[in-house]
Amino acid sequence: MTERTRVGILGATGMVGQHFVSLLEDHPWFELTWLAASERSAGKRYGEMPWRLAGNTPRYAANLPINTLDVVDAAPPLLFSALDSSVAGDAETAFARAGRLVVSNARNHRMDPLVPLLIPEVNPDHTALIEKQREGHGWPGAIVTNPNCSTVVIAMVLGALRQFHPTRVVVTTLQALSGAGYPGVASLDAVGNVVPYIGGGEEEKIETETRKILGTLERDRVKDAPFIVSATTTRVPVPDGHTAVMSIELADAPSLDEVNAALESFTAEPQQRKLPTAPARPLILHTAQDRPQPRLDVQVGRGMPVHVGRVRRCPIFGYKLVALGHNVVRGAAGAALLNAELLVARGIGLASSDGRRSGYATAEVRGA
Numbered sequence: 001m002t003e004r005t006r007v008g009i010l011g012a013t014g015m016v017g018q019h020f021v022s023l024l025e026d027h028p029w030f031e032l033t034w035l036a037a038s039e040r041s042a043g044k045r046y047g048e049m050p051w052r053l054a055g056n057t058p059r060y061a062a063n064l065p066i067n068t069l070d071v072v073d074a075a076p077p078l079l080f081s082a083l084d085s086s087v088a089g090d091a092e093t094a095f096a097r098a099g100r101l102v103v104s105n106a107r108n109h110r111m112d113p114l115v116p117l118l119i120p121e122v123n124p125d126h127t128a129l130i131e132k133q134r135e136g137h138g139w140p141g142a143i144v145t146n147p148n149c150s151t152v153v154i155a156m157v158l159g160a161l162r163q164f165h166p167t168r169v170v171v172t173t174l175q176a177l178s179g180a181g182y183p184g185v186a187s188l189d190a191v192g193n194v195v196p197y198i199g200g201g202e203e204e205k206i207e208t209e210t211r212k213i214l215g216t217l218e219r220d221r222v223k224d225a226p227f228i229v230s231a232t233t234t235r236v237p238v239p240d241g242h243t244a245v246m247s248i249e250l251a252d253a254p255s256l257d258e259v260n261a262a263l264e265s266f267t268a269e270p271q272q273r274k275l276p277t278a279p280a281r282p283l284i285l286h287t288a289q290d291r292p293q294p295r296l297d298v299q300v301g302r303g304m305p306v307h308v309g310r311v312r313r314c315p316i317f318g319y320k321l322v323a324l325g326h327n328v329v330r331g332a333a334g335a336a337l338l339n340a341e342l343l344v345a346r347g348i349g350l351a352s353s354d355g356r357r358s359g360y361a362t363a364e365v366r367g368a
């Protein structure tokens with residue numbers, strides 16, 4: 001059996017961190033060997049921390065000690081970051097300076113022009129920014145980010161419809177409670193309620209990140225896609241699964257059949273390469289009028305597909321639909337894992353701490 005790449009998790013104790021631990025169990029390419037979180041958790045074994053997902057702490061991780069963020073040199077070559085944004089910026093930079101490849105969920109570096117904001121099905125070519133990043137920031141490692149948990153749902157739909165040239169998009173989200181981390185929204189605010197505001201620049205993230213993701217890679221930067229997005233974000237009492245209600249204007253004015261066909265047939269590099277975390281189909285098109293629903297659909301395909309339904313005419317923008325994605329899997333841990341698998345499959349090397357490439361094995365070498 002080929003040796004697996006050692007990986008670690010920054011922010012391993014949080015909501016996203018626990019999903020990483022869960023998804024990395026028995027991963028064919030990656031072996032989880034190292035964990036870090038805040039001073040509050042450091043020094044404990046992972047199994048001593050409260051486990052918030054179904055079942056118990058996976059046994060394979062229970063004995064791993066939790067480190068602080070300052071033991072940079074002890075970290076393995078590939079790190080998944082699920083850090084709170086209050087600390088993610090500086091910490092991820094420090095690990096990249098120390099030669100680590102940091103595959104992050106946090107918002108801090110997403111809009112850095114030299115950092116790929118990656119969805120492997122939509123903009124795999126943006127991985128070319130990594131070389132520019134190393135030159136521009138002068139570090140041997142790298143930072144790669146995945147989008148905000150609602151943005152990924154919206155961008156995957158627009159990725160499938162890109163051929164029809166989107167010009168304007170209006171989106172309203174209904175976002176799950178797990179999107180706020182743990183303990184998240186106070187129960188008295190959440191139960192039987194809709195909160196019409198999500199802090200932290202949630203709407204601006206959707207409006208800007210989507211354009212970067214669907215943008216065109218030029219020499220050393222991404223030129224934003226030429227459409228505009230207007231977003232309203234709300235919090236609803238759903239455990240997992242962000243719903244996005246979208247109205248879309250398409251310059252090419254395709255028929256509804258053409259739109260449905262483009263959504264249904266959408267497939268991309270992760271599916272062609274059969275990456276371990278790639279869903280068989282990135283988008284699942286529903287024809288029943290009452291789908292998609294978080295309770296019925298969000299766990300399908302281990303949370304990695306985006307669901308689309310209610311595709312119909314919009315009297316103002318031309319087209320409207322409802323999309324749904326698992327915010328902590330496709331919107332966070334699963335997204336980052338797929339990003340890392342894409343980098344490995346493309347043979348994009350890690351650099352060692354002294355700046356030399358470490359001879360990181362490609363997917364072909366691994367027989368993947």
Ligand SMILES: NC(=O)c1ccc[n+]([C@@H]2O[C@H](COP(=O)([O-])OP(=O)(O)OC[C@H]3O[C@@H](n4cnc5c(N)ncnc54)[C@H](OP(=O)(O)O)[C@@H]3O)[C@@H](O)[C@H]2O)c1
Pocket residue numbers: 010011012013014015016017036037038039040041042069081082083084085087088105106107147148149178179180181182327328331332
């Ligand atoms: N939840 C989602 O759906 C989602 C989706 C996409 C992106 N994200 C992003 O992913 C990141 C994690 O989100 P989450 O929902 O998992 O949050 P969370 O449950 O609050 O977890 C935050 C993690 O950061 C660690 N942390 C906090 N302060 C720290 C410090 N001063 N030093 C070191 N570690 C510290 C925590 O460690 P302790 O347990 O020791 O405090 C914990 O492991 C955030 O940047 C978030 O915006 C989340």
